[in-house]
Amino acid sequence: MVEPLWQDLNPHAIVDRIMADYERLIIERNALDEELQKTQYELTELKKTLANSSLVCIHVQPENKCQIQERYDQMTRFLEQAEAKTKSLIQAIPDLMFCINTEGIIEDYYPDKQNKHLLETEDVMGKKIEDVFPKDLATWTQYYLEKTLETGEIQTGEYVMKVGREWHHYEARYVQSGTYEILAIVRDITQRKQAEANLRVSEIQEREKALQLEKTLQDLRQTQAQLIQAEKMSSLGQMMTEIAHEIKNPINSIYGNLTYVDQDVQTLIELLKLYQQHYPELTSEIQDFMAASDVNIIINELPQSLEFMRLGANRLYDLALSLRNFSRLDDQQMVSADLHIGLDGTLKILHTQLKAKGNHSEIKVITDYGKLPLVKCYPNQLNQVFMNLLSNAIDALENQPVPRKIMIKTECCKINPNSVIEDAVRISISDNGHGIPQFVQNQIFNPFFTTKPVGKGTGLGLSIAHQIIVEKHQGSLKCFSQEGQGTTFEILLSLDELTPG
Numbered sequence: 001m002v003e004p005l006w007q008d009l010n011p012h013a014i015v016d017r018i019m020a021d022y023e024r025l026i027i028e029r030n031a032l033d034e035e036l037q038k039t040q041y042e043l044t045e046l047k048k049t050l051a052n053s054s055l056v057c058i059h060v061q062p063e064n065k066c067q068i069q070e071r072y073d074q075m076t077r078f079l080e081q082a083e084a085k086t087k088s089l090i091q092a093i094p095d096l097m098f099c100i101n102t103e104g105i106i107e108d109y110y111p112d113k114q115n116k117h118l119l120e121t122e123d124v125m126g127k128k129i130e131d132v133f134p135k136d137l138a139t140w141t142q143y144y145l146e147k148t149l150e151t152g153e154i155q156t157g158e159y160v161m162k163v164g165r166e167w168h169h170y171e172a173r174y175v176q177s178g179t180y181e182i183l184a185i186v187r188d189i190t191q192r193k194q195a196e197a198n199l200r201v202s203e204i205q206e207r208e209k210a211l212q213l214e215k216t217l218q219d220l221r222q223t224q225a226q227l228i229q230a231e232k233m234s235s236l237g238q239m240m241t242e243i244a245h246e247i248k249n250p251i252n253s254i255y256g257n258l259t260y261v262d263q264d265v266q267t268l269i270e271l272l273k274l275y276q277q278h279y280p281e282l283t284s285e286i287q288d289f290m291a292a293s294d295v296n297i298i299i300n301e302l303p304q305s306l307e308f309m310r311l312g313a314n315r316l317y318d319l320a321l322s323l324r325n326f327s328r329l330d331d332q333q334m335v336s337a338d339l340h341i342g343l344d345g346t347l348k349i350l351h352t353q354l355k356a357k358g359n360h361s362e363i364k365v366i367t368d369y370g371k372l373p374l375v376k377c378y379p380n381q382l383n384q385v386f387m388n389l390l391s392n393a394i395d396a397l398e399n400q401p402v403p404r405k406i407m408i409k410t411e412c413c414k415i416n417p418n419s420v421i422e423d424a425v426r427i428s429i430s431d432n433g434h435g436i437p438q439f440v441q442n443q444i445f446n447p448f449f450t451t452k453p454v455g456k457g458t459g460l461g462l463s464i465a466h467q468i469i470v471e472k473h474q475g476s477l478k479c480f481s482q483e484g485q486g487t488t489f490e491i492l493l494s495l496d497e498l499t500p501g
Contacts, residue, residue, distance in 0.1 A: 095112055096110065105129075112188070148176055154174065156171065158172070169192075258313060346383060372425055386429075393430075405431070408430075409427075412495075424495055476490075
C-alpha cells in the first residue's frame with residue numbers, strides 16, 4: 001500500500017523516499033541503541049552494587065531503582081518500535097537487501113520483490129560473501145563494506161553480472177546500520193542502462209544525421225558556387241571569344257593596310273623631294289601652302305606616326321590573341337600546355353589594372369620563370385585560377401604605399417621528398433600588401449566567404465580556384481601570409497602526366 005501523500009510519485013521516487021526514511025531511522029536506531037546500552041550498563045552496575053553491599057542498599061531509594069528500570073523499558077520499547085518500522089520499510093522496498101558484519105558474514109537477507117534472483121534465504125543466511133557471490137563480486141562487496149564502516153558515509157557502486165543467459169546491471173548502496181554492520185541495497189538497473197544506451201545511440205545517430213545534413217548543405221553550397229562561377233565564366237568566356245573575334249578582323253585589316261600606306265607615303269615623300277630638286281623655284285601659291293601646312297614637319301613626323309599605329313595594332317592583336325587563349329571553351333580534356341603563356345596572357349588582360357591611377361602608383365610585376373615542361377592540364381581552368389589570384393593581389397595592393405609589387409615565380413620541384421627527380425611544378429604568386437589575419441586564412445577557401453565590401457566580391461573565387469587545383473588537377477593550393485609582410489599563394493601540380501616540352 002502507498003500512502004496518499006505519495007500517490008503522485010513514480011516508483012523510483014517512492015523508493016528514494018523510503019530509503020531516506022530508512023536511513024534516518026538507522027541513525028535514530030543507532031542513537032537509541034547507544035542510549036539503551038548506556039542504560040543497561042547503569043542498571044547492571046546498580047544491580048552489582050546492590051548485590052555486593054548492604055550498606056549501599058540502605059542509601060538507594062526504591063524510586064531511583066524504578067526510574068532506571070522505567071527508562072530501560074522505555075528505551076527498549078522505542079528500539080522495538082524503530083525495528084518494527086524498519087522492518088516494514090524494508091518490506092516496502094522492492095530491491096534486494098542483505099546485512100553484512102565486519103567478518104563478511106550475511107546476517108539478514110531480503111530477496112527482491114520481483115523474484116528476479118533465485119537465491120533462497122537459507123542459502124545465504126549465516127554464510128560468508130565469498131561462499132555466496134562470485135569471487136570478483138565478493139571482493140568488490142568487501143571493499144565497499146570496509147569503506148562504509150571506515151567513513152560512516154553511504155557508498156554507491158555499480159557492477160555487471162550474468163544471470164542465466166543475460167547480463168544485468170546493478171546499483172548497490174551501502175549504509176551503516178550498526179557499529180559493526182552494514183546494509184546493502186541492490187537495485188537492478190538493467191532497463192535504465194538499456195534506456196541510457198538507447199539514448200546515447202539515438203544521440204549518436206542524430207549527430208551523424210546532423211553531420212550528414214551539414215555535409216549535404218556544404219555540398220549544395222559548393223555546387224551552387226560552382227554553377228554560379230561556371231555560368232559566369234562561361235558567359236565571360238563567350239564574351240571574350242566574340243570580342244576577340246570582332247577585334248581581330250578589323251585589326252588584321254588595319255595592320256595589313258598600314259604596310260601599303262607606309263609604302264605609299266614613302267613614295268609620295270620621295271616624289272615631293274624630287275620636285276623640290278628639279279623645281280627649286282616655287283610659285284608663291286605653293287610657298288604659302290607649305291608655310292601654312294608645315295609640310296616639312298609632316299614629312300619628318302608621318303613615318304613615326306605610322307610606326308606608332310603599327311605598334312598599337314600589334315598590341316591590339318596580342319590582346320585579342322590573349323582573350324582567345326584565355327577563354328578556350330572547347331578544352332574538355334587535358335592538353336599539354338605552357339603555363340607561362342597562361343600567366344602572360346592573364347597579365348595582358350589585367351594590364352590596365354596594373355597601371356598607375358590617380359594617387360596610386362603603378363604595380364610592378366616581377367616574373368622569375370624557371371624552365372618548365374609542358375604540363376597536362378585544363379588550360380582554361382588554370383587561367384581562371386591565375387586571373388583570380390592576380391586580381392586578389394591587385395586588390396591587396398589598393399592602399400599599399402610605394403613600392404607596390406607582385407612577384408610570380410615558377411620552378412620544378414620534388415613534391416615527394418623520396419623522389420630522385422623533380423616531379424612537380426610550383427607556381428608562386430606573391431604581393432607585398434598588408435597580409436591576411438590568421439583567423440581569415442582558415443576560411444578563405446570556404447564558398448561565399450569574403451572580406452570585400454558588398455558588390456565587390458562574391459566569395460567564390462578562391463573556393464573555385466581551390467577546387468580546380470585540388471579536385472580537377474590533384475594538386476595543392478596553399479596560402480602563406482603574415483600581417484604586414486604580404487601574402488603568397490602557392491600552386492603545386494604533379495608532373496605524373498608530364499609531356500616533354
